[in-house]
Amino acid sequence: MMKRATNLLPILIACLTAAIFSRCVTEDDFDNTPSGNFEALWHLLDEHYCFFQEKADTYGLDWNTVHEKYRQFLTPSMTGEQLFEVCARMIRELRDGHVNLTSSFNVARYWDWFEQYPSNFSDSLLRKYLGTSYMLSAGMKYRILEDNIGYIYCGSFDQNIGSGNLNAIFTKLAICDGLIIDVRNNDGGLLSSAQSLAGCFTNQEITAGYMAHKTGPAHNAISSLKPVKLKPAEGMRWQKRAVVLTNRSTFSAANAFAMYARACPKVILMGAKSGGGAGMPFHAELPNGWSLRFSACPMYDSNKQSAEEGIEPDIAVNMTAEDLIVGRDNIIETARAYLRQ
Amino acid sequence: MHIGKTIPHSEFRIMRVVRTVSVVCLAIALIPVGTRAQEAGDPTLLRSHASLFGVGYHNLLDTYLSPLEYTGTEVRILREHARLTHLMNDRVAYQNTLQGHIAYCKSPTDDAKTISGMVDWTFAWRYQWQPSESLTLQAGPAIGTHLGFAYNTRNGNNPAQARIAVDAGLSAAASYRFQCLGKSFTARYQADLPLVGAMFSPNYTQSYYEIFSLGNYDHNICATHLFQAFNISQMLSLDMPLGNHTIRLGYLCNIRQSHVNHLKSHDWSHAFMLGYVKQFQLIKPNRKQP
Numbered sequence: 001m002m003k004r005a006t007n008l009l010p011i012l013i014a015c016l017t018a019a020i021f022s023r024c025v026t027e028d029d030f031d032n033t034p035s036g037n038f039e040a041l042w043h044l045l046d047e048h049y050c051f052f053q054e055k056a057d058t059y060g061l062d063w064n065t066v067h068e069k070y071r072q073f074l075t076p077s078m079t080g081e082q083l084f085e086v087c088a089r090m091i092r093e094l095r096d097g098h099v100n101l102t103s104s105f106n107v108a109r110y111w112d113w114f115e116q117y118p119s120n121f122s123d124s125l126l127r128k129y130l131g132t133s134y135m136l137s138a139g140m141k142y143r144i145l146e147d148n149i150g151y152i153y154c155g156s157f158d159q160n161i162g163s164g165n166l167n168a169i170f171t172k173l174a175i176c177d178g179l180i181i182d183v184r185n186n187d188g189g190l191l192s193s194a195q196s197l198a199g200c201f202t203n204q205e206i207t208a209g210y211m212a213h214k215t216g217p218a219h220n221a222i223s224s225l226k227p228v229k230l231k232p233a234e235g236m237r238w239q240k241r242a243v244v245l246t247n248r249s250t251f252s253a254a255n256a257f258a259m260y261a262r263a264c265p266k267v268i269l270m271g272a273k274s275g276g277g278a279g280m281p282f283h284a285e286l287p288n289g290w291s292l293r294f295s296a297c298p299m300y301d302s303n304k305q306s307a308e309e310g311i312e313p314d315i316a317v318n319m320t321a322e323d324l325i326v327g328r329d330n331i332i333e334t335a336r337a338y339l340r341q
Numbered sequence: 342m343h344i345g346k347t348i349p350h351s352e353f354r355i356m357r358v359v360r361t362v363s364v365v366c367l368a369i370a371l372i373p374v375g376t377r378a379q380e381a382g383d384p385t386l387l388r389s390h391a392s393l394f395g396v397g398y399h400n401l402l403d404t405y406l407s408p409l410e411y412t413g414t415e416v417r418i419l420r421e422h423a424r425l426t427h428l429m430n431d432r433v434a435y436q437n438t439l440q441g442h443i444a445y446c447k448s449p450t451d452d453a454k455t456i457s458g459m460v461d462w463t464f465a466w467r468y469q470w471q472p473s474e475s476l477t478l479q480a481g482p483a484i485g486t487h488l489g490f491a492y493n494t495r496n497g498n499n500p501a502q503a504r505i506a507v508d509a510g511l512s513a514a515a516s517y518r519f520q521c522l523g524k525s526f527t528a529r530y531q532a533d534l535p536l537v538g539a540m541f542s543p544n545y546t547q548s549y550y551e552i553f554s555l556g557n558y559d560h561n562i563c564a565t566h567l568f569q570a571f572n573i574s575q576m577l578s579l580d581m582p583l584g585n586h587t588i589r590l591g592y593l594c595n596i597r598q599s600h601v602n603h604l605k606s607h608d609w610s611h612a613f614m615l616g617y618v619k620q621f622q623l624i625k626p627n628r629k630q631p
Contacts, residue, residue, distance in 0.1 A: 025571070025598040025607045027408050032449070044408065048546055191550060211555065213547040216603045223544065226557035280548055283496040285407050289450030291495060296546035 032287040034074050034083045040286045041087055041101070042067050045094070047217035050279050050298045054306055055094065056219075063219075066093045080288070084108065087290075096308075097251060098281040102291040113248060113275050113310070120247040120272045120319045121184040125329040126153060135172065138165035138193075142173065149336050150176035154197070157189030157253040161196045163235045170200060170236035178339025179242040180332065181261070184271060188252025191280070198260035199233040201242060201267050206230050208260040209307070210300040211280075225304060230260050242267045243335040246313055251275035256299060258311050263302045269313040270338070271331045278307035384425050386623040391421040391589055397612025399444035401457055404605045405502050405543060406493040411455045413446030417593070417612050429468060434479055436465045436512070442595075442610065452495070457608065459489025459504055459597075461574075463533060465512035475518045483512035483533050487597070491606075498548055502606070506599075508538025508565065508572070527580040535572045538565045544602045563601040570599040580618055587618040 030040035046063055055061035070090040074083070080103070088108030091099050101108035130153060134143040139159040142152040150173035173179060181197070198208065208230035212223045244261045246254075246269055255274045261267045279295025286292060301307050315338070323330045399415040419440040426433045443458040463486075467479035489504035514531040543552065544559040551557040578591035591614035598607040 025402070025600050025605050027402060027404055027410070027605055040408070050546065192554060195554075211551055211557065213551060213559070214545050215547075215559070216545055221545075223547070223559055226551065226555065226559075228555060280498055280550070282499045282546060282548075283407075283493075285409060285448065285453060285495070287409065287449065289448065289452035291452070293497070296498075297548050297551065 030287050034076060034078050037083060037286045037288050037290070038071065038074055038087060038090075041292065042090070044284050044286075044292060045091070045099075045294055046219075048214065048282065048284065048296060049094065049099070049294050050212075050214050050222065050296055051094070051096065051308060052219035053222070054298075054308060055096075058309070059095070061093065061095075066090060081105065084290075096279065096295055097275065097277050098279050098293060098295045100291075100293040101286075102293070113277075114251070117248040117272070118318060119185075119249070120331060121249065122319070122324055122329065125324070125327065125332075126182075128327060129329060129332060135169075137169055138162065140165070140169065142169055144173065144176055145336065147336055147340060148175070148177050149339050150179040151182065151332070152180065153182045154254075154257075155186050157186065157191075157193040157197075157257070159193065160190060161193040163196070163233065166196065166200055166233055167235040170238060174236070176240075178240055178336075179238055180245060180335045180339070181242060182245040182332070183250050183254045183257055184245050184247040184331075185249040186251070186254035186257075187249065188254050188277065191253050191256055194253045194257035195228075195230060195260060196233070198257055198264065199231055200237050201261060201264035202230055202232050203237060203239075204232060206263055207302055208263040209256070209302055210304055211297060212300075213297045222298065225300060228260070228299075230263065238266075240266065241339055243270050243338060244268070245331050245335060246271045246274040246311070247331075248272055248275045248310070250310075252277040252281075255307060255311065259299070259301050259307050262311065262314075268315065268338075269311065270315045270335050271313050271317055273312050273316075274310040276308050276310040383625075385427055385431055386625065387424060387620065388623065389421075389423045389618060389620050391419075391423075391616060391618045393417075393419040393421075393589060393591060393614040393616030395419070395591070395593060395612035395614035397593070397610055399442075399446055399457070400607070400609040401444065401446045401455055401491065402605060402607045403455075403491050403502050405499060406455065406491060406496060407448065407453070409448050411446035411448055411453075413444055413455075415442045415444035415610055415612060417442035417610070417614070419593070419614060419616070426466070428466070432469055433481065434467050434469055436463075436467065438463045438465075442612075444608075444610075454494045455491055456494070457489065457491040457504075459487060459608070461595075462486045463512075463574075465533065467512055467514060477516045477518075478513075479515070480511065480513040482509065483535075484509045485533070485535060485538075498550070499546075501549075502543075503541055506538055506540035506565070506570075508535035508570075510535035510537070524582050526582075529576075529578045529580070531576050531578075533574045534567075535565075535570070536567050538570065539563065540565050540570065540599060540601065542599070542602045542604055545604060560602060565599060565601065569601060572597045576614075578614070587620070589616050589618050590614070591616075 030036040073086045092110045134141045138161045140154045207227040209228040210225035215221045215223050246258050258274050278299040280297035281293045282296035284292045317331045317334045319330045395417040401411045422437045426435050439462050441460040446455045465483035467481035470478045485508050487506040492501045512533045516529040518527045573596045575594045580589050593612045595610040
């Protein structure tokens with residue numbers, strides 16, 4: 001028996017070695033050439049981007065046609081900038097603000113979702129309303145306006161918003177008759193911060209939206225929708241009416257905040273339709289080192305409707321050129337009037 | 342064992358001697374030097390502890406983080422405890438190996454970095470054969486637990502990947518003792534091959550926010566087998582005497598791979614190891630009172 005085992009040992013080693021080489025787990029390689037990088041970009045999006053089905057339904061996007069359309073512009077001797085231009089044009093076909101290609105010299109982007117619309121926001125007017133004595137916590141600027149309306153300007157969710165921050169803010173604003181949460185020009189950040197802030201407007205756990213993810217490379221391989229439960233904040237919670245101000249530059253996590261807040265009682269949205277960006281972005285990279293960002297996990301509102309194209313306000317209000325001339329933010333003033341009623 | 346047959350007394354004595362020699366040879370194979378004092382004792386009381394440190398090459402792929410292979414350097418420590426057990430007439434060797442590594446890898450264009458680390462804890466029980474006085478063969482079952490991470494410095498919502506796995510498989514070893522320049526050396530090869538197991542994995546583009554903040558689980562514990570998670574750990578080592586000590590030189594090839602939930606990953610390590618081996622014998626307290 002021992003002799004047999006001795007004889008089997010080299011065979012065993014040979015089998016294991018052969019198995020190593022036959023069972024290597026590797027990814028398809030694309031060359032670091034214009035063609036290789038282009039194909040890598042197209043395939044990465046083809047297999048990972050989450051809104052193909054929705055974009056096809058909305059405006060007839062055909063990703064295979066896009067491939068053929070832009071592949072003809074490739075030449076082996078093209079420069080990096082020329083290749084970047086072709087790639088940038090290709091990803092613009094997705095019409096998604098979360099899809100970016102980043103090189104050392106440029107960022108390919110699609111910003112039509114706010115550039116083609118009125119801004120409905122003015123930095124100068126914001127400064128006028130906030131003054132200089134506003135308070136600041138976790139990136140949120142807040143004060144009490146003259147008519148006893150609380151005003152919070154949240155320009156980003158990049159910072160982590162903790163219960164201590166929220167308790168401090170809502171303790172200060174507790175005496176107010178109503179509250180304005182201004183998320184105009186908020187381009188997103190941490191979803192958890194958006195959830196924390198929205199949690200101050202509900203006294204019970206509610207389904208504020210839904211989330212999914214891709215389960216495979218196929219365009220329609222999307223998981224079932226899982227509810228996003230909004231838990232009530234543990235500390236101070238707002239019990240009076242509140243208005244969330246949005247514009248087309250309310251994007252990504254801020255768009256999610258608007259979605260969550262709308263599911264809360266006593267909260268309405270006012271201003272312009274939000275910018276969307278309801279696909280949590282992931283990162284990948286091309287063989288030449290360019291970084292790719294793309295939507296990977298779609299989010300839906302509490303009615304299971306996609307929030308990718310933005311959320312319509314309950315009360316649509318726009319700013320006009322006259323408002324800017326007279327130094328009046330029409331959206332804030334309309335919200336104040338609504339809360340004073 | 343012969344059943345229904347009377348064994349002559351002389352043959353029985355020879356068998357006992359052969360068995361004793363085999364056990365001692367196994368102990369010698371496991372514990373290359375410094376065991377002469379224990380030859381007359383219980384071989385299961387012999388212990389071998391090896392501590393190794395290594396540096397090597399690391400190749401990392403995790404398509405959850407990037408489609409590109411990252412390569413770099415790893416440092417590794419390994420602690421191995423070995424002893425004979427009383428199982429199957431003192432013929433089963435038990436080995437407990439705890440090893441950890443941390444690797445720093447760069448993308449092909451050096452635009453991004455990935456830091457990965459893992460702790461592997463394996464237990465093996467190997468039946469041993471003694472084909473000749475200098476050669477010892479062992480084979481048996483093994484179980485392992487693996488806990489680690491990979492962190493990409495460039496990514497946003499998919500910056501890291503957790504590596505959690507348990508598995509069960511086979512472990513085999515061969516050690517060969519030889520003399521050179523009047524000194525005793527032991528060459529040893531060991532391979533651990535997990536056959537089945539389970540591992541954690543996000544489901545394709547599922548975010549960690551969904552899993553841990555929202556509690557949305559979706560096939561995150563995946564059963565694994567040889568054909569979609571081919572893993573193998575191999576080590577070739579040479580124990581050599583240096584003064585009163587035993588030094589171990591080794592080459593470790595650690596292949597960990599998986600292809601679950603449409604996500605591919607591999608960690609290929611090739612490390613040169615250096616360390617020392619410590620042998621000692623436990624002393625059983627004499628329970629008989631004088």
